[in-house]
Amino acid sequence: MYTQHQLPPKLLESSGEGLYDTVELWSATLGNEKEYNCHAFIVRLQTEAYLSLNWELYRNDIATCFQTDLSKDIEIWNIYLFFIIDGPVSRDLKYKIEQDRYSTRKVVISKSSGQYQSVFLENGIDVRILLDTCLFNVEVNQGSSQGDVGNSVKELIESLDPDILTVLEEYTPGIKKQKEFYHSYLTKKNIQNEIKGN
Template identity: 35%
Template sequence: MININKDIELIKENIECDRVKVVRFEEKIKNNNRKEYKLNIICCSFDNEQDLKDYWRIIVDNVALYIQSKLEKVIELYNVYIIFFIDDINEELLYKIEQDKYSSRKIIIKKAMPESEEKLKSVVNKRLFYFNIEKAVNNFSILEILNNCEKEFYEYIDSRDLLKDENIDEIVNILNKNNLGGDFIE
């Protein structure tokens, strides 16, 4: 992750609050085609909720105008992240900001922005790039689940040695009767 100091003053344009701190990073990514593109990550620190409420949209607009508008690759346009650091925020404002679809992905981290660049990069990396996916240990069988939850469907399938085209109508009827097939099976 590379710290980009240029454009910081443009991002802070029209913000009448000296306590707002802004840091910008670019992260180079190689996709499966071995083509390289950049993620733009803008971190903003707010001391209080009122300042965030007053200025978050201005920051988003400035990022769209001064950073996003200069991006040439479509994939880069969709990979602009604005991370707001604040110790305390009400859930309504958090939801409003994070669900805003304009320009960029907005993320709120409920803690103070780390002072050191190294710690900040670590927090950002964990939030954006770290996935803790564990393989399920449970061994289960789909037939066992059907036997327990959808007895009629299980018995129908179990009673057939091979499913033939003429059996499909009966399967569809069972699925529709039990609301398993949704509204699309006819």
């Protein structure tokens, strides 16, 4: 489930005039998980030149005026910064921005690149399709040497380790449930190792 939020006043106050006029903040609830969200800032820009001059400013503002106010580690490290550009963007700039590891995970999408065309509407973007496509759709590309490329993730896991598939199907994700998952898997594998810690 996706929810749009007002930009934090602290963020707006820190920026230059108009810098956040084309920025939206969204949160995504992951499945049945109600204890945390991932957050996505979506920045609409006209040109590569403007992106090149300002992407670090957006990143730094989000780090100091939003990320520092989050208390849950899982939320602190699940902030996404999407730059949606109407014009073309060079491969070098896109790579530089997307490989930057400070504060947020960054995605640069150029309308003219032909990639993610389902995201673009006549007068804007479909945020839900953007977030579904970029955050939650997983494509596994096996390569021809490992068999049929059409296999689902479930089929791949089942072929490699059916026991873990059984455990995954019974597992309810949540914070601090890794011990429960590993214990269940080790029991399924009949491994008698002692699991330490509580």
